[in-house]
Amino acid sequence: MAPRVVIIGAGFGGLGVAHALRESGIDDVTVLERADDVGGVWRDNTYPGAACDVPSPLYSWSWATNPDWSRRYSPQPEILDYIRRTAAERGLRDLVRTGVEVTGLRWDDGWEVRTAGGTTYLADVVVSAVGQLSEPVVPAIPGVETFAGPAFHSARWRHDVDLRGQRVAVIGTGASAVQLVPGIVDEVAAMTVFQRSAPYVVLRPDRLYSTLHHRLFHRFPRALAFERRATYELTELFNRALEGSSRLTRPLLAAIRGVWRMHLHRQVKDAGLRRRLVPDYPLGCKRLLFSNDWYPALARDHVDVVTDRVVAIEPGGVRTSDGHLHEADVLVWGTGFAATDFLGSIAVHGVAGADLHDVWSDGARAHLGLTVPGFPNLFCVYGPNTNLGGSSIIQMLEAQASWIAEVVGRIAAGEARRVAVRREAWEAYDREMQGRLGTGIWSHCDSWYRDGARITTNWPGQVAEYQRRLAEVDWSDLEDVGRPGPRKITGF
Template identity: 70%
Template structure:
């Protein structure tokens, strides 16, 4: 029996799964992508200054290292070009159906029925690679739809809107805002940044790679390989510090805090503004951000940082709790993504029609972040508790792709049919995750890592540990579920 695998999403996760499946000998693969191109978040986020906060030598597939990166921390356009080029060279683009949005997954008669905007198709195995940062969020603020001027989310940047000479309001001070605010500050007439919680922003050790670097990278591949290994080692020490297991956790976090404090003091002259920009939580509890020009952008005469809570959006601007109306011509939402809504927008129903939202009524959870009881042959890439506080997510994605490829190959060989994690294993794993996360640094504050009740996004250990645990499938943890198709 041939095995048909459908992968949902053509970003780093989905394309990486397809590569791993083909390496394992699984050939019948279809990648469904709702947009008109591959690239995931690097296709969608085109705002000024968009770039990665993980060094490029590590933020790339291990099977497609790139000696021609233009700088240590590459920008959006270069990363998107890398994804497109690598997918083309690997023959993955031939597997992609663009403009195809999945709205429902239903397990019936031993197979998955996939409902899309172009009709229904069936698959033996489905892999969701929709990501944690793919669906933008605009907060439910009264009057949000009444603003008279252009209003858009940073992940849906309106390049047709000329910001020159405009009064611009920015809501949010997260990872996107710290990049696009410096990118637009010189163009606008006035900029008002609404801050709910100040982030820790530390220097970004970025630099352009020179022709000399590129000659060395081409001539001696061990040089970029060594940079990749060194970056991985450094980021793993940071992961250990967040978990609290690293022996250098104390000194490392103290050094990071000192670099943040020094940058804030050097770049912000106004002591009152400086006080506004001091976080009220422990370093590492929320995502640590990297920028060399965020604080400089805020310390300009035409830029105002507002910490009063927003109570309403009005046609003319933003109303805050002190009663003041902050007038604006353009409103930009830098308010992040629905990170805890895994498979968001897809109605998923497993054995006996049980909806996934019922299984996840108390929060999303999956064994190894990939498999749930009662949902055979459905696997999630970048699923619950697989995000990182540090290091490159691509290392996690590759580990997941390898594990899924092992399962798919076993099914193709007829040694398994319709498999999912045993419920007791799923429950024990989730207990472990929540116990460890409860003792991690992330337990100390509210952040997008939480769904309001529990931390559902983050992995509590090192990347190395996750790779060990996913390197070889433990078949005793899985069981046959549901009817075996007679097709």
């Protein structure tokens, strides 16, 4: 009997897995999406200026390349339209049930998938594609609920709030803030940006694609493939530098630092402001950001950058550690996501009632970022240690989708029943990941990549290595817990 597959989440990851399963002949696939449409982070993040910081030719599924991107770095509405259009054209949208929030998973010789609406789905295989950037975080600052005006997270943008003539406080200077601050700076009467840690921001080599460009890609698909490959190779150079062991690491990071410094000096003339915008950690330790208008926005006369620690939110504004109340009419949280809280909003109980969140109490870990012992036929997409410091995450998602499709195909063929990683393989893989990450650039500072002492989000190597490791399932790492007593799975 064909396995029943439930996928949680209808973003790039979930839809990509659905496509891979359909291509491998698995038809009983249901995608559960808590929102009212597909799109994932590109549906949720609609703040002014939202755009991708990965070049467009590489930011698409390999099986649905797009010759019609309007520019090198595509804006949010265009990416969302691409996801919607592709899902409809490939028949994936028909698999999606929207408005269904999964609240729990329980193993009982198969998975019971429980939802907020009370419906329970039965599945042989469950794929979590909820991602690392789906749960916005608002810091637990005293008085946060007392602010008198509109207050909202960048991923829950209030388009009904008119910012014209308003005093706006933006807390956070990460990837979202770097885009939204320039996006609203011309509307507001005054803006205060609260910075805990300055980011490295370099020039974004953006450009509009011409009609001739589009005609070339339509007429000669190999030209699009060449641009995609060239972009991939360039981003892999950066990934190599972030590994820390490459001979390129020091010279490449030094070159990027030089470009950043020149960018800062060229766009910010005030020496005092420049000093506040210099990061206090090594380049690459946190996410490198790309913007042509972040520094000019901060240099505007009606914008103030505050580096004193935020200690309280009050009805009239934001109080900092120097005792000053920074008055504001609107408060925007640019404070990121619960990236290390994998599956945090879903209760997951595996074999013998094991609680996945207990297993992950000291940090999430999964073999290849995909599978955990004691939780058979449960696979994660964009799981622990699969995020990138550079390049396109879609390449990682496609590698995971192909691996999952191979495993589900084995189940469909009757060669396995309930598949999970062997504990020894899981532990060995985790030791490898933490050993490599412990000597890499991300170990040199505190960031959203960490969960306590562990780096739980990032992959320590290049995309190409991850793709090689997932190109074929290593069945010796897995066992079939659906038989009487766990047993290793041998190759065909």
